[in-house]
Amino acid sequence: MNSPSNEAITQYKEARPPPIASVGIIGWLRHNLFSSVSNTILTLVSIYLLSIAIPAIVDWVILSSQISGDTRFDCKVEGACWAWIDQRLGQFLFGFYPASERWRVVIAFILLFPALIPWLTHGIPGQRYLRWFSVAYPVIATILLAGGFGLQEVPTDKFGGFMLNLIVGLSGIVLSLPVGIVLALGRQSKLPLIRWFSIGFIEAVRGVPLITLLFVSNILLPIFLPPDVTLDSIIRVIIMVTAFASAYMAEVIRGGLQAIPSGQYEAADAMGLNYWKSMRLIILPQALRVSIPGIVNTFIGLFKDTTLVIVIGLFDILGIANAMVSNPDWLGLSTETYVFVAAFFFAVCFSMSRYSMWLERRLARQRH
Amino acid sequence: MKRFSLLIAAMTLISGVASAGTLDDVKKRGALQCGINTGLAGFAYTDDNGKWAGFDVAYCRALASAVLGNPDKVKYVNLTGKNRFPALASGEIDVLSRNTTWTFSRDVKLGFTFVGVSYYDGQGFIGRKKLGVKSAKELDGASICIQTGTTTELNLADFFRVNKIKYEPVPIETNEEARKAYLAERCDVYTTDASGLAATKSTFADADKHMVFPEIISKEPLGPLVRQGDDAWADIARWTLNALINAEEYGVTSGNIDKMLKGTKNPEINRMLGTEGSLGEMLGLQKDWAVKALKAGGNYGEIFDRYLGEKTPLGLSRGLNALWNNGGVLYAPPMR
Amino acid sequence: MTNRITLGNIWFDKRGRGYLLQLLVLFCVAIFLAVITSNTIANLQRAGLTSGFGFLGDQAFFDINQRLIDYTSQSSFGRALIVGLLNTVLVSSLGILTATLIGFIAGVLRLSNNWLISRLITSYVEVTRNVPLLLQIIFWWAILTSLPKVRESISIFGVSFINNRGLRAPSPNFEDPFIWVCFAIVVCLLLTLALYVWSGRRQKLTGETFPIPLAGLFLLVITPLVVFYSLGQPINWDIPTRTRFNFRGGFNITPELLALWIALATYTGAFISEIVRAGILSVSTGQSEAALSLGLRKNQTMRLIIIPQALRVIIPPLTSQYLNLTKNSSLAIAIGYQDLVSIGGTILNQSGHALEVVGIWMFVYLSLSLATSAFMNWYNKRISLVER
Secondary structure, eight states: OOOOOOSOOOSOOOOOOOOGGGSHHHHHHHHHTOSSHHHHHHHHHHHHHHHHHHHHHHIIIIITOBOOOSSGGGOOSSSOBOHHHHHHHHHHHHTTOOGGGHHHHHHHHHHHHHHHHHHHOOOOTTHHHHHHHHHHHHHHHHHHHHOBTTBOOOOGGGOOHHHHHHHHHHHHHHHHHHHHHHHHHHHHOSOHHHHHHHHHHHHHHHHSOHHHHHHIIIIIHHHHSOTTOOOOHHHHHHHHHHHHHHHHHHHHHHHHHHHSOHHHHHHHHHTTOOHHHIIIIIIHHHHHHHHHHHHHHHHHHHHHHGGGGGGGTOOBHHHHHHHHHTSGGGTTOHHHHHHHHHHHHHHHHHHHHHHHHHHHHHHHHHHO | OHHHHHHHHHHHHHHOOOOOOHHHHHHHHTSEEEEEESOBTTTBEEOTTSOEESHHHHHHHHHHHHHHSOTTOEEEEEEOTTTHHHHHHTTSOSEEOSOOBOOHHHHHTSOEEEOOOSEEEOEEEEEEGGGOOOSGGGOTTEEEEEETTSHHHHHHHHHHHHTTOOEEEEEESSHHHHHHHHHTTSSSEEEEEHHHHHHHHHTOTTGGGEEEOSOOOSOEEEOOEEETTOHHHHHHHHHHHHHHHHHHHHTOOTTTHHHHTTOOSOHHHHHHHTSSSOHHHHHTSOTTHHHHHHHHHOOHHHHHHHHTSTTSTTOOOOGGGSBGGGTSOBOOOOOO | OOOOOOTTTGGGSHHHHHHHHHHHHHHHHHHHHHHHHHHHHHHHHHHTOOOSGGGGGSBOOOOOSOOSSOOOTTSBHHHHHHHHHHHHHHHHHHHHHHHHHHHHHHHHHHTSSOHHHHHHHHHHHHHHHTSOHHHHHHHHHHHHHTSOOGGGOEEETTTEEEETTEEEEOEEEEOTTHHHHHHHHHHHHHHHHHHHHHHHHHHHHHOOOOOHHHHHHIIIIIHHHHHHHHTTOOEEEEOOEEOSSSEESSEEEOHHHHHHHHHHHHHHHHHHHHHHHHHHHHSOHHHHHHHHHTTOOHHHIIIIIIHHHHHHHHHHHHHHHHHHHHHHGGGGGGTTOOOHHHHHHHHHHHHOOHHHHHHHHHHHHHHHHHHHHHHHHHHHHHHHTTOO
């Protein structure tokens, strides 16, 4: 061993660079992909599988696909045949809605956004007026879609395609909000009879599959109605979907109600507010704001479930896809149509779920 | 308890305002509600514009035309095998024209009235030629696609039980799904009404590789039906169908009907077209109800040829459905 | 002191208002039910239909391809419904088991420090969660029915066959001496249990561990095998044989069951993985750090420290996923798997008793739901006892 140097160290030594293997691409790879033997094996296997799957999918969907043609016989390629999109997209979106009137559906859809905005964000100019607009929106949309007031009347059997999914999903959610609030309050109520009815309804509806409720709407609701009254089949579906969604909505809102600190309830009581006033002015506004992510999630679930209406003979986007592939011109394109419908739903639901996650994070930040 | 039943009685009074009859309902509504298939080539299908057409649809149009004077005033309600009867029973539709077999229990127990037979059918089988099967009796151990909730499902079980043959039933909800399952060779043969088989076969890309067995294992008289108890409406539905059939027998077509309206030597034709007698009034309709019905899509023969006949992809021959004086069993009562 | 409620002050008294409100609600519900009942009676009368459950004894006349109990077309509607119920229970239990497995694996892997794996799992979760289940069921059915045809079946050692009509495997026929094998299994099971209890006690007292897995393996696998072979293999296998159209013999898992099973398991598995992930993240990192510094290995930390604590967060939402899966199994109708709803629909159509059939559906699903949640509540309680 050498003797220690007598010279005092007056300068810091420059830091040595980290080992090559822990920074940069190599470091990242080592840390994230090859940190242990088992990880390395997993990584290699996944890379191998991906290297088979991705080129095949890209090839089928894009590279060797064809997007032009009048019938399936015009498609002469190995990959997907997207030629039908050009001719049938209208039906996928609007069902059998008359082509000359489809602009009304588009307008109703565009107007949906200003109607939704005041509930999902706050602090934008003219919010108060927008709220009035969104209260009026269901009426406006109904007139636009069904006709009347100078617009040509369109019977509901022409409703179909993606539009039908949206109508059923949105009306289910919007109508179930008030019902859900009442049920959630009822479930928390101190009055035993009201509490029991609420619990009974919520649990009964949550305990059965939507499909049986759709059968009720389709088969039993007409029997429950007075003999000479008939309800449109889409309206009957909306009634049962609303009943279904309101049970789930009630549970979401109950979660919101429980998230409100009891101090708020007590403060409202101390102010001398009665039950309805304290709910309307203090509790519900806070509880609903907390519940919005849950409501969006309920909507996503409901929206996906609207595809079930095919079981009772309505032509939603999946029904239209089925009807199309039974047409001799487009026979055997079921893979393409199902991929298309799946991608469509994925795009809509994924963006909504991202939105609800963003909301949740923002709410969490606000609370801290 | 007594009070409760009083309450129920009161509610019944309130809600049970006497029925005015289906005819008045249809007129008030301005549209005929007609139950049809969710999709079966030749019988009920949509064109590229989303309009419904087909053999079953043509009857709806004729009826709407006879009652309301306009064949387009129909609201179509698409029904699966499962919800067709509840839809009719509940009044959601006025008439069911969805290739439905006339059976004893449907007529008697389910409370419907069949107004006639629009198509004499029978249950058959379709299979691939390469199977080398000539008769359903050779299907021991085969997988067979069937539509659930149909008479064919029951016939099939009977047939195989009587002949002591084992099979694997593959239950399917709609004709479209059955077609897919059959093409995927999920099942060896598909069984349904022979007309449905022809319709399904017409949509195959390789139709010549498949064959419909010559064997027919059941009688399937298909026809429109209405609710029991409204005889006036049942008469209208029945005689509209009869008018279409008689028109073919008398040679009245959509092409020559305007000429015939000026008067013919055949009093039967004159009575039917309303230029003589008052058959329309007896039904509670206008004098020219049958003229309107015929103008909607022509007589029975024209409708058959347009949607099912030999010139269509289905390529069905008239067979049993030829007129009685032409070797078939189609025989409508006289218009007198 | 409480005020007396009189007719005069009833509206100005909080309790009085409560009574009034409840009475009002009761009245509305009663009216609602009365109207529905009277309408139904009127409608049924008008249609000339009868009601009542007597039809369940009538002969069904239709065949069912998948049945866990004996059933022929001469059995009754009631028996057909039971066949359907058992099919529902079968696919739900299979689905629940597999979904739990998938969910736990995916949930843990998603937190893995392997970037590629966690990304892959994330995309699996996002895709399955955001596409309607109905589509996924149809998709899997389409995949399974595009497998090789019967003629070109994939043979596994010549005894099992995979084709587009499902999976056909040998089914065992037990001979009489097999009872001794069962006996051996039961005895070994008891022995293992006893060993487990004894080793646990010893570990508490002395700290010494005992290789339970190894001993259990020896007892539970080797011993019955020895008994089995020494008795001369008292099982004969019913090996499927090719007939003109299909295979005969053995047992068959239809593509409908398989498609429904896979779709339900992957769909619910994705939801469960989210729950598991949230559960694991809810356990504070201090716990795993403490465990690691105590010298526990990584998988031991997971198994002994993290998972037991996470389970308490996981169980309640897991229950509702199980219920969802059971309810979602009713989508079987889309591909013709003969579950309760599917068979009920057929009966409804053949007999015309819509009200009764829908009533049975509701009753069965509600009972299944209540039973599942009761069991999970019991389990949850048992697990929470671990908390100190």
